[in-house]
Amino acid sequence: MSAALARPYRQEGQGTKAAERPSELDQVAATLEAMAAAVRLLDLRSREEAPALLKPEEVARRLSIGLSTVYRLVQEKSLRACRVADGAIRIAEVDLQKFIRVRTEVRA
Secondary structure: HHOOOOOOOOOOOHHHHHHHHHHHHHHHHHHHHHHHHHHHHHHHHHHHOOOEEEEEHHHHHHHHOOOHHHHHHHOOOOOOOOOOOOOOOEEEEEHHHHHHHHHHHOOO
16 A cells, blocks of 8 residues: 555644545445436436337337338427437327327217
8 A cells, every 4th residue: 555545634733624535435435326326327217218219110000000100200390209219200109009098089
């Protein structure tokens, strides 16, 4: 161990601030641990609660319509969609269910 690392926190003439360092470091460490635990918890929750994203082909199959109709509905904003990292379109399961519900209510 080097001499610099082996030095105690409090040295002659440093006053009380040096004596407070371990408790300040402990507080920072505790805060960081709590933040890390919160991030892990949020990550687990977001994975569990993340909506299922469907490909346009899956939506077309479920609705018994053509793929071009799905793209038209998305373009007209009748069916809500989002783009994923590679630029592909995906439709959330909840948005598809809402679309179906609205369409069936109009007919009833």
